[in-house]
Amino acid sequence: MTTTPVRPENLVAAVRAVLPSLTPSGRRIAELILHDPAMVAAHTITELSAVSGVSEATIVRTARSLGFAGYPPLRLALAAAAATTEDGDRLVPGDLGPDDPLSDVITKVTRAETEALADTGRQLTPEQLAPVVDAIARARRVDVYGVAASGLVAADMAQKLLRIGILSHAFSDAHLALTSSALLRTGDVAVGVSTSGETPDVLEPIRRAAAAGAYTVAITNNPRSTLAAAAALTLVSAGRETAFRPAALASRISQLLVVDCIFVGVAQRTFETSQPAIQDTRDAVNRFVAESRARRRR
Structure with a gap:
């Protein structure tokens, strides 16, 4: 288990990394973070529990799996990550669809690989x-x-x-x-x-x-x-x-x-x-x- 909290700019990459090892309920929280970090940051633990259908205890365990003492510091890190994002959806690159034109393929693949390199670095x-x-x-x-x-x-x-x-x-x-x-x-x-x-x-x-x-x-x-x-x-x-x-x-x-x-x-x-x-x-x-x-x- 991670023992040191990741920096805000690394947070989404860290969530993706631990996703396979989480329980199904923990994965639900992680997927919410990946889908909309700013939305998660805007919710208290009680509100997030209601929205996700996941217990508050599971939310705390998910936060700890990322190296945070609990949900409040994770929430602050998510807010910081969202605040430093130039583009609202930068943290989650657009997925490719079967009907996307090649211009979108080039843009989205380039973006995804650029972000993978940046996250790794x-x-x-x-x-x-x-x-x-x-x-x-x-x-x-x-x-x-x-x-x-x-x-x-x-x-x-x-x-x-x-x-x-x-x-x-x-x-x-x-x-x-x-x-x-x-x-x-x-x-x-x-x-x-x-x-x-x-x-x-x-x-x-x-x-x-x-x-x-x-x-x-x-x-x-x-x-x-x-x-x-x-x-x-x-x-x-x-x-x-x-x-x-x-x-x-x-x-x-x-x-x-x-x-x-x-x-x-x-x-x-x-x-x-x-x-x-x-x-x-x-x-x-x-x-x-x-x-x-x-x-x-x-």
Whole structure:
């Protein structure tokens, strides 16, 4: 459970993050917050209980799940979030409909992804990032686990780290992931990427890696997930699910932001080796391309 209240500008993203782990009645309150934060802020706890059909005790528990002592401080944070919003519906980007023109598709997708990046950036702190950067910079090996859309993020992270000379592999097959995690040891790093934080193909390798002594990291939308509990450190991404963008797809761009921040931090920390590695790999690719073009001209 969150113990530190989130800042007003992060509040809606935090609600989305914990939504899957709430009870059905708690989820009703969370969905009201997502739908209209200003409306919730305008109600006392008694009024909100009447409007939502949820007990006051449940409202208090939902507020505490977000790190607040009770409903009054949550209400103040919601009011602050609504007051700093330039556009009344900015906190909840418009959903896409089957008949929306492509002009609306471009606008709404751009808006949703821009807000996912902003929400992720606001939640990602130097205090969270630094231990991950330090561990990877010192690691003998880094294994990254993810399936489907998160598997693409895992592959991106592995190839970025490989580019700066860090031995790294991405696994989307559960059997291979378990095989790799069984061979990890103290000083290695295992990263699990899962939007829900409940993907068995990611959970089991992370658990096995932790048991082997590896430093484990979770990249997930849900800080209260099983994956977050299993990992030594959790980095939270953000993304709003819509009819045409399931959670995994909506979160991909923000997961890539987390990966990029990790990569740049590691490249900075290992500058004396990372920069020559980048140059060497660039030269190798450029030489290959030039030779391939020359052969085609013959």
